Amino acid sequence: SAIKGYVGVLFPNKEYTDMHVKITQLVCQTAAIEMQKINPTRTTRNALIMAFIGDLFKGKIKNPNDYYRWTESLKMTLKSRFCVVATAGDREKTTLHYVKNVVDETEPNMYAVVLGDRLYTLVTKLENNITPKKLIDSREKQINYLLSMYRLKSGVSEIFDDIFQIANYKYQAEQALNIGRTYSPNKEIYFYNDFVLENIMTCVRDNIDQANYIHPVINFLRQYDEKNGTEYLKTLKVYITSMCRHSVTLSKLHIHRNTLLYRLKKIEELTGTSLDDERFCALLLCNFYLLNDPS
Numbered sequence: 001s002a003i004k005g006y007v008g009v010l011f012p013n014k015e016y017t018d019m020h021v022k023i024t025q026l027v028c029q030t031a032a033i034e035m036q037k038i039n040p041t042r043t044t045r046n047a048l049i050m051a052f053i054g055d056l057f058k059g060k061i062k063n064p065n066d067y068y069r070w071t072e073s074l075k076m077t078l079k080s081r082f083c084v085v086a087t088a089g090d091r092e093k094t095t096l097h098y099v100k101n102v103v104d105e106t107e108p109n110m111y112a113v114v115l116g117d118r119l120y121t122l123v124t125k126l127e128n129n130i131t132p133k134k135l136i137d138s139r140e141k142q143i144n145y146l147l148s149m150y151r152l153k154s155g156v157s158e159i160f161d162d163i164f165q166i167a168n169y170k171y172q173a174e175q176a177l178n179i180g181r182t183y184s185p186n187k188e189i190y191f192y193n194d195f196v197l198e199n200i201m202t203c204v205r206d207n208i209d210q211a212n213y214i215h216p217v218i219n220f221l222r223q224y225d226e227k228n229g230t231e232y233l234k235t236l237k238v239y240i241t242s243m244c245r246h247s248v249t250l251s252k253l254h255i256h257r258n259t260l261l262y263r264l265k266k267i268e269e270l271t272g273t274s275l276d277d278e279r280f281c282a283l284l285l286c287n288f289y290l291l292n293d294p295s
Helices: 017-038 040-058 064-074 093-108 130-137 140-149 161-181 197-206 216-230 231-241 244-253 255-270 278-292
Strands: 083-089 109-115 118-123 152-154 189-191
Touching: 017 093, 040 109, 040 118, 040 161, 064 161, 064 244, 083 093, 083 161, 093 109, 093 118, 093 140, 093 152, 118 161, 130 140, 130 152, 130 161, 140 152, 152 161, 161 189, 161 197, 197 255, 197 278, 216 231, 216 255, 216 278, 231 244, 231 278, 244 255
Parallel strands: 152 189
Antiparallel strands: 083 118, 083 152, 109 118
């Protein structure tokens, strides 16, 4: 393929708006219609590839027969390994279409499609030893330029080999994007592996009433601390989230070892529980991750 020309609009005195983007796209589409008269085969094939990738992400290609009919008619092969990237922003989706065009023109092993208010990109032909972070690092300058310029953020899935599992990895990319924007709003790229725990906890928060999973010890200690000016709940939280390691707990709380031992023993006496009970500690660990501010 070859670039036949460019359309550019300059705004020396004010910022461009989405309406300007739409007008520019209309000009480009008009030019594309004329180009199609000259080279209809390439344009038609590109439209079919978009439809194919769109059906993949929509879950419409459910079995090998459907898949092979597409790939045979297009004379193309999607080579593993794969990765999914979901991209969204606070502008209208015309910006996503522009980014999609950039991907189409510059990344021969990536296939992008805009669905709703998100751009989904299927990355193919990845090396065996590459990780999602290494993948992004290899294109850091271009990716950061596009995301920062258009105020976009992206979620990146784990790497996979079976194209028929794309729905699972689309979910990963979406969750990385959704949760990442909540927990790390200053970042632009989120990797699902960094947010698996938050994803699990979010599912629990959204589907189970808090009264059914929060151990009563937490509320008891909160009320006790408020009444007596103690810090037993904070001590318990730091101790449990430090995986019951005394040295780490002491470092975080800046207290003496004897003070820690006294508080832990007092917590057991007040609540009638044992911090040697692994299941009890495991539940508390989940509870502290589930609660936004348990102290």
